[in-house]
Amino acid sequence: MPDQVKLKIEDRDVTVDKGQTILDAALKLGIIVPTFCWDPRLKPIAACRMCLVEVEKAPKLVPSCAVPAIEGMVVKVFSEKAIRGRKAVLEFILSNHPLDCPTCDKGGECILQDHTFNHGPTGSRTIEPRNRTIFDEKYKFDDFPLGPVIWLNMNRCIFCFKCTRIIKEIAGDDDLGAFNRGYHTILHGHKNRPFRSEFSGNTVENCPVGALVANSFRYKVRSWLLKKTPSVCHLCGDGCNITLWHQGQKLFRIYSRWNRNVDNGLLCDRGRFGGLYADSDRRLRNPKIRREGKLIDTTWEEALDFVAGNLESIRAKFTAAGIGVIGNEMLSNEETYLLSRIARRVIGTNNIDFRFEDKFTPSTDLNLKLLYFLVKRIPFSKFGEFRNHLIIGTDTEVTHPIMTLWLKRAISSGRSKCYAAYHRKTDFTLHPVESIEYFPQGEYNFLLALYSALKGKSIDESALASGVASTLIQRWAELLKGSKTLLLAGEALYNNPRGSENIDLLKAICDLLGEGSVINIPYDGSNYLGNLLWGATPGILPGGSQNDEENRSIICKEWKCDNLPEAGGMDTSQMLTAASEGKMGALIFFGSDPVGFYPDREIATKAVQNASFKVACETFLTETGKLCDAVLPLAPFPECSGSLISSEGRLQFFEKAFDPAYSSAEGWRIILRLAQRLGFEGDYSSPSEIWSEMASIADKCGKVDYKQSQYGGQFLKMDFAARAFSNLDGFQSSPLPSPTAEFPMILTYGASVYQKRNLTAYAESMDKIDPGPKLYINPDNAAKMKLYEGDTVRVSSTKGSLTMKSAFDYRIRPGTVFIPTNFQEAEFNSLLSSKSDLTFVKIERL
Structure with missing residues (x-):
């Protein structure tokens, strides 16, 4: 076949697709070539040179991870020249690597240990002092806190750059970089800021040595003493596969369990570190019943009898x-x-x-409408087949971190574009997203405007009511019409006073787009x-x-x-x-x-x-x-x-x-x-x-x-039957209530990217990642109020008030503020009323 090539590795014929590497071909034959920097999810860079092989007629050894297989190529993996080359690479790496295996947390699962045992030299020929990097002498063992939960020991680093590539190529962030060259190379956050990516834990799991260590596991226990149990993460609806590492009744760490159709071997920090809440000593230990106005410990038998008797x-x-x-x-x-x-x-x-x-839970009819869309649901792994992705009513980076990585992967392929509409800006950092910010609770008016634009009708009133320029909505309609589009409908559409009408509009919009367009409902919750x-x-x-x-x-x-x-x-x-x-x-x-x-x-x-x-x-x-x-x-x-x-x-x-x-x-x-x-x-x-x-x-x-x-x-x-969707002829724009002079700002609220309610707050690491509640405000609004970041402010509504620190976030729509819901000390719902669609607040600097 013209798109395949045939080559010989260790006297065995193998056929691979054109563009695949020598390493891919070797793995297809079951031949293991040692690597450090290679990862099937990352672009090959041949940084470590550990995968050197001999190719017939080539003047020198070549890195098998980066060299494409060519028709008729003859490769030797275990020739004397190749073995000697890989041995030399290991000796070079070990020449400055500290001999601290007894104190290194990677001991027992270290790839450098394994490769040295199998391929490396038996001793060192160097007598010179080893190069040593010390960030701060107050930290023991040359460890340095790279970020809230990640520690770095630069002396153990072998410069494979897996960590920086995972953060940039997969997570799509620029939070971690490698600076300088050679043995002077150091890792640190962007502009020397702490390393805070919501996928930071993946750098620890994929580091081949002990250069990066999680604070939650550092110097706690040896990995070979732990048992491993496969499980499923329950902190969002993505369903990531995980491995629980435990000893006795203590959970020590959570690692990924590779499922290429779901998580691709990755976890967000909420699932990796937040899931350790289960090991908190603050959890309930015994049943409790109320006696003389106090909850007191009791036995299961007494507690269940007490509950059953009262229910009867x-x-x-x-x-x-x-x-x-x-x-x-x-x-x-x-x-x-x-x-x-x-x-x-x-x-x-x-x-x-x-x-x-x-406050606006979907009706039975609306629930059945939502379930109908599951008949044609699209798995994450098929996202790249769509020309456009239209996200409405959710911030997927918060609600579905791993699903967002599949969206980023589709965008980075160059074949897909992403459009996002929500009451705050959507930003995928290194991946371009066209974002529209409508008024909070403006989903209905925005959907009506987009539907009308696709139908060629006037949209002036509905666009004005949604808070979005009509020209921008018209432009989106022109770009989306006729293209195969995946519509991702967030919880703001159905947990809404006009939820049923929103879903009717969404279905009508989907029918007006290109053939093969589908609606997916990414539910917020593990089950x-x-x-x-x-x-x-x-x-x-x-x-x-x-x-x-x-x-x-x-x-x-x-x-x-x-x-x-x-x-x-x-x-x-x-x-x-x-x-x-x-x-x-x-x-x-x-x-x-x-x-x-x-x-x-x-x-x-x-x-x-x-x-x-x-x-x-x-x-x-x-x-x-x-x-x-x-x-x-x-x-x-x-x-x-x-x-x-x-x-x-x-x-x-x-x-x-x-x-x-x-x-x-x-x-x-x-x-x-x-x-x-x-x-x-x-x-x-x-x-x-x-x-x-x-x-x-x-x-x-x-x-x-x-x-x-x-x-x-x-x-x-x-096999859910199609539901009867409403006729849209009578749908009209519905202006939202406006702020008053006394309460000029609109309050929005929701989960933090690192938290699941306040469960994850019981995990030790989460206190460091997400230390407490803040009031997030657009910098332009803050400037008008003469607020500085970190100022103490009072947030007041007609229902109550809260005091907290302020923080700036350019993603917040001007005229609105945002409070995370995951902290018990910030009683966000004391500001809210179930009788009002919107909550208006005033901000006072204290």
Whole structure:
């Protein structure tokens, strides 16, 4: 074939694609050529020279990682000349490398150790003093803090430049560079700033020696003493594959577990370092019940009897409709299914939801519309097949860091362009993105303007209402029309007072673009999709079917019961509002913290206080848990087994690394033991047994073929029927309320790129990466207010006020400010009202 070449390596013929290297050909034959700087994800630079091989008729040895294979080439990997050359390279590297293996954290997993043992010299011929780089003599062992969580020992560096290339080529950042030449080369952050990339931990994992070390693992334990357990990251919806390194019941570090279709062997720092919250000594250790106004430790038996007895009393007094269950999107499929079963079958209520951070939760009809788009979902690995990517209503770098790397990869190929519309600027640093910033809550008007532009209609009113120049929207319409486009719809579109209309507009826009255009919904949460599919909302039953009479009868047969509660039920906002008015008897919080995160702290607090009985199941004592009558310790993810469905629609199973520490318990066991005390006669011995029952239900009434999924992270086969989308003829622009003279700024809020709620704040490293809350403001607004970065300011709304430090961020739209939601000390929701679409604030310098 003209696009392939045939060559001979060690007297064995091999055919590879034109453009592939000698190293690629050798690996295809199973011949291992030692390397340091080579990585299949990076451009070859032949920096280390460790992969030298002999090529017939070549005047000297060549680096196999960088030299393309040529037709008829004859290569010798194990000739005397090649072996002697690689040995010389190792001797040169070792001539200045410190002999500190006993104190180096890389000992036992060091590639330099391995290559020296297999290919290197047995001793040194040099007698001169070794070159030594000392940044600051106050640090021991020549280690120096390169950034908040990364330590550098420049004397161990072998100048492979993997670290700088990973940050630049893959993460698309310019946070780390190599400066000077030869043995004078040093690594440091851009303009001597601390190294702070959200992918910084990948430099440690991929460093072939101990030059880069994570603070969380430094001088803690030897790697050969640790056990490794494969798992799945649960801190966002990307579903990255990870490896848990642990000893006994202690988690020491989290590394990637290469899945080329999901994470490509990479992790964000939130998943790598934030996941270590599970090892915090501040977690709940024992069940607690309230006695004489105080939460006191007790046994599981007493706590469960206490909870079950109170729920029985509440059910008798209020009926089952007076009991509500609020979970969270991080629960596994098995836990979600059991929670839905205990709510509907055992308690007898449809009051169940898992979305407690949004005031505008999607209706059942809107949820079914969203699920329909999953039928044609596009995996990350196929992003590069689209001419354009249109992101609306989310900052993917925060919500889906690894998915963003796939977007950057598509952009860097030169075949794709990216357009992003949100209430703050989208910036992929080294990858060009055309960004539009509309008004907060301006999604509807922006979508209407874009739709009208594509239809050739006037857009002046809708563009004005969205806060975007009509000429810019017209330009986007011209660029997008007729091209194959992937539309990525963020949570701001469906967690919105006009969510259903937004999705109708999005579907119409997709139909007007080029053939093959598709809508993807990147859900924000490790198992948001699993919660939807397994009945954690009032209107959807386990298996993904609508809560109607026909589907209830099928579930009844599987659950061996006479009936289930009829359609209806309340979502989180409705439950909290009803409870705040004294209309709810009991609230069950499973991993949820409405007092800390629901966008109206006053309503959430009153709801918990006014409910006759409330119980929380959580890993750490939350603001909600402090007000409850019982608190049950929930084991964190390394101590649990189950499965998750990523925002791609990929089902992945995970196993626990070790049994739950202290007296905490896996979520499914807590639900089961409580259900049994409430009259449930069933029993399960493991999540896999629960899964078997779930698959049977899905096969009979669901829209998901779980039997096709099996284990191993396969896509679910989904068959959701097309929903009836609205006729758009009557859609008109809707001006948003304007700020007042007293409260001239619009408040926006959301997660930090490094955090997942306040869970990750319990990880030691995260305090250093993201040390506390700040008020982020556009520098132009700050200049008008005569604010300096780091000034203490008071942020006030009609509901309350907060005091915090200020920080500048050019991505913030002028006229708005941003507060991260991940810090308990900043009660952001005390400024918010569930009755208002927008929150206006004033900023005062203190």
